[in-house]
């Protein structure tokens with residue numbers, strides 16, 4: 001798939017910038033991006049686009065979990081090449097994580113400890129422990145995990161787990177945070193509360209959060225910036241009001257408006273099925 005960014009993607013001070021980036025997962029595989037140049041907007045940015053178009057890959061590249069085959073990515077002004085050794089070198093990994101955290105769609109924890117203990121450990125390893133202590137209560141309130149602090153991670157439902165992981169990410173306190181479908185199993189009112197807080201958190205702390213979502217309603221309500229992926233390979237970054245207009249979304253998805261909403265619901269159900277098997281998709285008491 002050849003992706004070519006459009007001209008509104010330039011910002012010399014962008015928190016993350018892609019400069020002529022090409023990437024494929026293996027030499028014999030199709031390119032996910034070809035010569036992509038893009039400036040990630042500041043604040044809470046939603047990545048919106050069809051399935052399999054490259055949203056996760058873009059976040060993994062920006063978070064120095066993957067590296068370009070060609071071109072360069074700058075993260076807070078520094079090339080992600082500085083973190084090439086992160087997988088092999090724990091110091092390098094920690095330096096990278098203190099710059100950028102990544103919340104995966106499915107994360108597993110082997111610890112026998114409680115969520116409360118885990119959050120304490122995350123806060124004390126934080127890039128900024130004083131700030132983590134200051135924000136702890138509001139993070140617990142926004143994510144609604146306070147009643148779960150005594151639970152072991154294995155005991156949490158998928159929706160509870162997603163809320164717990166968001167709390168961890170916020171308490172760890174990296175200046176850039178990538179979230180891959182962070183609320184697909186979370187009940188809608190709680191998901192809105194979380195995004196309202198993430199928006200405030202970004203504005204208050206000057207943090208950049210990128211989240212891939214299939215829920216255009218959430219993006220329209222909370223996004224401060226948008227990266228819109230078109231079916232034909234164009235990737236454009238910019239203002240939510242412009243990029244999330246009905247007309248622009250219909251062009252990007254090559255689909256009429258009504259079917260976009262049906263697709264979102266189907267995709268959310270599919271993610272839940274894939275991650276839960278037969279388990280309850282979320283705690284109904286949320």
Ligand SMILES: Nc1ncnc2c1ncn2[C@@H]1O[C@H](COP(=O)(O)OP(=O)(O)OP(=O)(O)O)[C@@H](O)[C@H]1O
Nearest residue numbers: 025029032049050051052053054055056057058212
């Ligand atoms: N680990 C991998 N190895 C090989 N190909 C991959 C890998 N991960 C993703 N891909 C391919 O890269 C392309 C982009 O995938 P990506 O997961 O980034 O899309 P996405 O927009 O996040 O999709 P979705 O909305 O379904 O989560 C797809 O063609 C996918 O099949």
